[in-house]
Amino acid sequence: MTERRVDVMDKAGKVLHTYPITLGASNTSPRDADYEKEALSAARTAKLVPEADFANLTTRMRTAAQASA
Numbered sequence: 001m002t003e004r005r006v007d008v009m010d011k012a013g014k015v016l017h018t019y020p021i022t023l024g025a026s027n028t029s030p031r032d033a034d035y036e037k038e039a040l041s042a043a044r045t046a047k048l049v050p051e052a053d054f055a056n057l058t059t060r061m062r063t064a065a066q067a068s069a
Contacts, residue, residue, distance in 0.1 A: 002030075005062035006039035008048060016048055018062060032061050 003022045007015045019039040023030045036059040044054060 004032075004035045006035050007060050007062055008039055008043045009058050009060070010049070010053075011056035011058075013058075016057075017043065017046075019043070035061065 003020050005018050006021050007018050009015050019042050021035045021038045021042070023034055023038065027034060039059050040057060043049070043057060049057065
């Protein structure tokens, strides 16, 4: 299982939180979208933004260059 970091951003592109996401062993060929979906789920559970603003959230996979910045 590989951990990936996913940024969750508001509609202006500001990073609100970076989630470390590890998918279960049952997902043998995970795609970026699978990690991003889990990050949004975590954001909803954590009530990162009011429910009315949730639809405006976007995600992006964190790269090594972003991690060192």
